[in-house]
Amino acid sequence: MTETLAETTSEAKEPLPEFPMPRAAGCPFEPPPAVRALHTERPITRVRPWDGSAPWLVTRYADQRALLADPRVSAENTLPGYPHANAGFRDNIEQRRSFVTMDDPEHARIRRMVTAPFAIKRIEAMRPDMQKITDDLIDTMLAGPTSVDLVHAFALPLPSLVICRLLGVPFEDHDFFQRNSSLLLTRHCSAEEAAGANEALVDYLDGLVAVKLADPADDMLSELAARVTAGELTRREAATTGVLLLLAGHETTANMIALGTIALLEHPDQLAVLRETDDPKVIAKAVEELLRYLSIVQNGLRRVALADIEIGGETIRAGDGILLLTNTANWDGEIFPEPERLDIGRDARRHMAFGFGVHQCLGQPLARVELQVVYGTLFRRIPTLRLATGVDQLPFKEDSLAYGVYELPVTWAS
Template structure:
């Protein structure tokens, strides 16, 4: 079978579409129209990236799960032809490689060291503390003037406070780590900007690891420091892991809080069902549906083939890049009936918003609990919440590696 067997797609021609693709005007919650076309007509096809490379794009749900579970598909970002999302990602992963960029056994060795604090049992024990944080921030909003930017006043502080407590990072430093994280998750960031932001964050985490070596506490950075002291982990590996968890621990959930609120405001029937129910199962179902519907990781999961593999009649050769487009996978009608409809009663726990296989998101139990507390509290305590601008005036993060909104002005 030829390397390129998708009809009408030639990697050397201008017919290969650029990726990422552009969303349709007025449809900020839906994947780009071109992804729907590929899913229906050429589910395994070439796309062209920022550097001119043409990796394979996988758009159907079942194919995506097969790729992400296949040991012949590597997550190792140091391999030739790894499909980086941009110069900034390439710079950051070169300077601060973490276990998400590695294959087993190294991936498993490093991941195991930080698994326990993200276990369902441990995260459930944090629920009262998360509830207290959410209620405190809502109290502050209700006591202050309106309108308010929900991103700044609530969506960003909630997961930042939680991850700081879990890691042992001073929340007083949130302006510093949020600003540098923002640089690293923006597609337009240059290699030089990414290098500088990465070094600032690594130096910061290294200093904290040093503090934990001298003065251990009951937090995850102290656990990593103990691994360093025992010779199981280098100090640089500990700083790399801490940086990954700090960035991922606040960026993704913050965007889900704000974007999820906006989606619900645009679907008042669904918002009413969520607000009027005190059933935890309804809230949990709403979280899963919003994760599926919004899929804020909208640049795909990046991989490289280690061997020739065949998927859906197409041969992907060893050494070729592969991108799994989770956003369109979560809109596959074969997996989710009427997929473009937001339905909080759907409870689609089989979605791929957190990935699939051994590299699926370590922090998903924490994200779920945070979102359950937020979605189960915010709209009941502020039942008249509403936008103060039209939808087309909202600044969306089209340039972000994680999708969301830069601002969400609300009143009540």
């Protein structure tokens, strides 16, 4: 749809740009050209998403940080004007509701209950276990044929194993939860499909919470079950929180592992530095730059204005939806000079890959350590690793809310 909205856009009678916008052929890592053009010409502008609404698209780093820190900007997805990603998200609000789409004090109340397991010291204590999982998966790869689909042999099982152990979810059920989580993250998921997938996952986690209520263990689901016993959470809240942690704990990191591998293989000079070092500071810096360069969440953090907000020469009215594109913030040349250049020596710690403000990603310490282990191990253990097909032949997840690849054929010298 390109009907005009003279009453809702500062450019009277000008068609609103469609959103999301297509990526340029042969440029799988760059934000879409139309988005980059808006970043330069109209960094705060209205766009037309799937439902015909007209939320504001915000592309600049400074504007995004200001809005994400502004108490007049809400993450509450039940409010009118909230820019839902698809019909499934919009029509199943109550079934999918979790603390990430709540405002304080409810957001803070539930978030505090799941913060401790993601504390940096606790995650660092898991590093040897992550290293063993990584080495075991690589051992299995090296024991077989000299070519694999890296997504299914390595990138997906690694974070799945880690989050399953952290939560207390049986890994043998990974096919079930990966199938349903992938469906939920598909941009074109129907309301019926989303409802079915979400119900299946919530029922599954609810059953696990029931098990933990009767027989607690040393895991996060047992901690959530204890909150249920104490009357701090309902079983439904515990189950939906478990679903959120399970999905976020494996999908995004799996996509990041695969995309980062492609990016490094396409930049052999940067890969050589990473492959030849055992300096944890160099590896950690490389991870931050890859997070900046790739930005798994490609279609924006979603918010709604609670009051009129003047920013960047525009007035965002109360009730207006807001889309904050972290990938363009991470490619903002005022913050990251030559943003299109992958430079693992760059100080990229200010990137927006995990968001900003009170809703920034809870699991970022876990993701960082997993990626440090992976990128510090994979290319050292398999120094001749290379793509088994051209980048233009890879099935990128253009239809998903979490960007990545469905398959990644790789090979190496025997």
